[in-house]
Amino acid sequence: MYTGERVTLSCGFGGDPAGWEYLWYKDRLRDALPNTDSSATDRSSYTISSAALAHSGEYRCIAARGREPFYSDYSDPLTLEISGPPQTHLTVQSGWTEVFPTERVTLRCVIQGNSTEWIYKWYRDEQELPVDEANSSSVNGGTYTILSADQSHTGLYTCRGQLQRAAVYSLVSNSATLSIWGEKPKPVITQNPSSGEMYTGERVTLSCGFGGDPAGWEYLWYKDRLRDALPNTDSSRTDGSSYTISSAALAHSGEYRCRAARGSERFYSDYSDALTLDISGIPQTHLTVQSGWTEVFPTERVTLSTILIRLNCKLFVNIYLSGLYCLT
Incomplete structure (x- = not known):
């Protein structure tokens, strides 16, 4: 049970013989529980109208009847555990919050404890979102899906849960900010x-x-x-x-x-x-001796030329002379 819930305990017998008055005890059996602003007895029932953490404990009942009261045995204990509102965590399932037009985005809301007890509520910029926003979104349990994103979906998203059985809420989740770009990206x-x-x-x-x-x-x-x-x-x-x-x-x-x-x-x-x-393909290279002769005398000037078959090629040719040879 959670704080804020209404809880009713009932005490009775099989066949429930007439004339009984019921007394309620919490944790110890010395004093019967009185009526208060938040709890009251009504015949065989004990109702806590708005549970608080202090209402956690072991409850027993006993029945009495007659002018000189005859008491039944105490019931077995019933343990009531009242918890504070559970934590809620929101994630963007894809992992990214920068989104492009027509992209599909799924948000996931996880509530601590038994998640099947809760109805999920979704918010953008603190305004509750309808289940179907102009046919552009859908809700399935703890997921909220934007089917085809556009810039109207930009904003700060949060979620929380409401108990199916009562108007009791979980804590509001952390936030995730979605930014929808103006156009599809072009690499x-x-x-x-x-x-x-x-x-x-x-x-x-x-x-x-x-x-x-x-x-x-x-x-x-x-x-x-x-x-x-x-x-x-x-x-x-x-x-x-x-x-x-x-x-x-x-x-x-x-x-x-x-x-x-x-x-x-x-x-x-x-x-x-x-x-x-x-x-x-690698261009062909042709080496010529510009003078036409290969037998050379001391002090004579010699010029070697390298010609590329493809003259429009971008190729750097290094010529190294050591004797008479060429490396390309």
């Missing part, structure tokens, strides 16, 4: 190295993310078409918000996009803008 995709053209055999990492990077996201990657997310393979794999090509091949050329998803009932961000990855 930004970047490349490392940042050079526009890459060559076969190079390692390339693409990264996907948001400014402020809200929690709970899983990142999905797409190439050329948006139908199927890219799987992990021997040469490429996802890791958190990154997609790494360990050894680029010509087939890795194309347009890459990413998007993010979170929640058990998936909420998806918008797709990022496209990033074009251009993988080229």
